[in-house]
Amino acid sequence: EIVMTQSPATLSVSPGERATLSCRASQSVSSNLAWYQQKPDQAPRLLIYGASIRATGIPARFSGSGSGTEFTLTISILQSEDFAVYYCQQYNNWPPITFGQGTRLEIK
Amino acid sequence: QVQLVESGGGVVQPGRSLRLSCAASGFTFSNYAMYWVRQAPGKGLEWVTLISYDGSNKFYADSVKGRFTISRDNSKNTLYLQMNSLRADDTAVYYCARGRGFGGSYFDYWGQGTLVTVSS
Numbered sequence: 681e682i683v684m685t686q687s688p689a690t691l692s693v694s695p696g697e698r699a700t701l702s703c704r705a706s707q708s709v710s711s712n713l714a715w716y717q718q719k720p721d722q723a724p725r726l727l728i729y730g731a732s733i734r735a736t737g738i739p740a741r742f743s744g745s746g747s748g749t750e751f752t753l754t755i756s757i758l759q760s761e762d763f764a765v766y767y768c769q770q771y772n773n774w775p776p777i778t779f780g781q782g783t784r785l786e787i788k
Numbered sequence: 789q790v791q792l793v794e795s796g797g798g799v800v801q802p803g804r805s806l807r808l809s810c811a812a813s814g815f816t817f818s819n820y821a822m823y824w825v826r827q828a829p830g831k832g833l834e835w836v837t838l839i840s841y842d843g844s845n846k847f848y849a850d851s852v853k854g855r856f857t858i859s860r861d862n863s864k865n866t867l868y869l870q871m872n873s874l875r876a877d878d879t880a881v882y883y884c885a886r887g888r889g890f891g892g893s894y895f896d897y898w899g900q901g902t903l904v905t906v907s908s
Contacts, residue, residue: 712892714894714895716833716895722900723883723898723899723900723901724833724883724895724898725898726894726895726896726897729888729894729896735896767832767833769833769894769895771889771891771892771893771894772892774847774891774892775835775838775847775848775849775891776835776849776850777823777835777838777891777893778835779832779833779834779835780832781832782832782833
């Protein structure tokens, strides 16, 4: 099973600043990595797939990078609606499909 | 527009059964693999099971293998999750999700979730 580790667990950033979230895989997942955003009492929303491809309707301030075992989600200019929990997910080696434990992005 | 609507959640005693449904609309349901993902209260996301577009192939997480069964009725555009021998650690919000592939897939649409609480 591939273990996905996200860091930090909580990230405090001011609106208008940049946020950088990390995700590490226990072994290579190539570029088969997705990022999701989840707000309280809502379902997750796909942001990025293929490590760097923005999903339909996702603003350009969200960008993904990385391959192999190290991945990054960057939110360039934080808006108030971006404060949420973010999860990475690998879909290279399955079953099981595995998620990171999440990073909570909070307002500083 | 793509919609996934789960139903069937509720409070159930340990050892009992429950069946969840997920009604799909806005896309050709029979063309897509479908998944169930759950989230225990205050916890992260856990993949549960997946089924191929035609129902011929299924995979399960070890935590539910032998107790849960995924199925689909393409004539009704509906996905199911039969949950037997429920345990307290099955308590979670259960989401159905559309996959962009079979197995090696991300999830581009999710339902709103249905809460299953296993408690005596």
